[in-house]
Amino acid sequence: MDASSSPPLTAASQIAVELAGITKRFPGVVANHDIHLSVRKGTVHALVGENGAGKSTLMKILYGMQKPDEGTITVDGEQVAFASPGDAIARGIGMVHQHFMLADNLTVLENVVLGSEKLYGIGAGARKKIREISDRYGLGVRPDALVEDLGVAERQRVEILKVLFRGARTLILDEPTAVLVPQEVDALFGNLRELKSEGLSVIFISHKLGEVLSVADDITVIRRGTTVGTAVPAETTPRQLAELMVGSELPTPETSESTVTDRAVLSVEGLTVYAAGGASLGVEGQPATGEVKKVLDDVTFTIHAGEVMGIAGVEGNGQTELIDALIGTKHADSGTITFLGEDITPWPTRKRRESGVGYIPEDRHRQGLLLESPLWENRILGHVTEKPNAKGFWLDPKGAQADTRRIVEEYDVRTPGIDVTAASLSGGNQQKLIVGREMSHDPKFLIAAHPTRGVDVGAQAQIWDRIREARREGLAVLLISADLDELIGLSDTLRVIYDGKLVADADPATITPEELGSAMTGAASGHLEHTEDAEGTEGTEAVEATEGESDAR
Secondary structure, X not given: OEOOOOOOOOOHHHEEEEEEEEEEEEOOEEEEEEEEEEEEOOOEEEEEOOOOOOHHHHHHHHOOOOOOOXXXXXXXXXXXXXXXXHHHHHOOEEEEOOOOOOOOOOEHHHHHHOOOHHHHOOOHHHHHHHHHHHHHOOOOOOOOOEHHHOOHHHHHHHHHHHHHHOOOOEEEEEOOOOOOOHHHHHHHHHHHHHHHHOOOEEEEEOOOHHHHHHHOOEEEEEEOOEEEEEEOHHHOOHHHHHHHHHOOOOOOOOOOOOOOOOOEEEEEEEEEEEEEEEEEEOHHHOEEEEEEEEEEEEEEEEEEOOOEEEEEOOOOOOHHHHHHHHHOOOOOOEEEEEEOOEEOOOOOHHHHHHOOEEEEOOOHHHHHOOOOOEHHHHHHOXXXXXXXXXXXXEEOHHHHHHHHHHHXXXXXXXXXXXXXXXXXXXXXXHHHHHHHHHHOOOOOEEEEEOXXXXXXXXXXXXXXXXXXXXXXXXXXXXXEOOOHXXXXXXXXXXXXXXXXXXXXXXXXXXXXXXXXXHHHOOOOOEEEXXXXXXXXXXXXXXXXXXXXXXXXX
């Protein structure tokens, strides 16, 4: 690992993309300063750094979304200047953003061909090409599915396919594994190796340092807007890489002490939710036989004060509908939700929020923030009637502004001030603002959906600490996460959701991410026991629960 030198010199013909001396300034902030990056052809080049380090800005410059104030971009040995993403696409550069750029009201096919209608048309030719790419890379994309009906993982696969459809030779992947289980990560890495073998280059942005070291050929580290060094994966540990990134050791989500009490905070009994429209969808998103589709099927569980209950599941198996039913944005077709001894099933969302239900949404851009509004207005969001945002019937802007300054300081939200827009913050700093907002109202029950998605190791540690601290004080937490280490480390109890049903439970103290990932595919049910055979091979065994045991769980 070299923390001071520039990337090693390579023959110009072997360089796919080179950025030299890139500097980008915004009002009150220097996002990039004299950044250097060389990406070799046929390699995966990881770009790592803490939130706000300037990674996303740098990639937006390479993709033509922003122009650098200083510096040069070279593609295949030729210096270029991009005025738009269209220019970058024409030079074979494609980007899959951390927050997807898809039109919800269009189909997958329409999203993929949008702006590239001349390549394969908009009908049979385009559909054939989409199927060909989908099959080749195992993306499982349905051309006629409506994007608004897709889960987060499916949307990501559509974005990857869209880039390949346009003939990209250099792919920028921003946090591509954030929504994947271990088996899916392995499949993605297999795809990346296949892309490499065909001479394509991948710029891989991630905060999961173990994954970075396993998949990358080269690593560039940036901190506070400038390159601070490079690392050779074979000679570097996650701890060393974290230290180079943020100057501290790699945090762990592990929780040692138990704080679970016998006081029930939230009880869900027989919760059932039908799909919108009532009919299940068959192949290509067409109605099947008209039967009613249950997206949540007889879900029952109880979360106690001081307990974190983790829900593990592949995206699209009912997690989103469960969140919607608990927060009140989706109607429960049957079953009851009891909060602190009171039936809140018919309650509107605002009443639930005012009564102590906190909510960290799974998609901060679509559900958690007003991107073009200042930070202090986002502090008010979801808590309009509560102090310090309101006095009686009236909003209290000064109170909200003062409390926003407190959140910015306590949660280390990196921002020049509270009057900048939420869109101007990096993803991790947006997440810290949301967590600060929700924890500031002392919730009794917190829905935490992917609370550390897309945040760096330092911010991860802060968010985990806040959840653990509130848990010690009696907070009940429903944790939904695609990060299985996070699920296992933070949870007191673990349940597996598959096809809208809670099909298995596991002990976080003994289960491994691989075993949990296997159960998430529907391969096991009942109580999962960690096993080790005579030859020392580890695995899981599903032990069928008796009726009494099942009820107790």
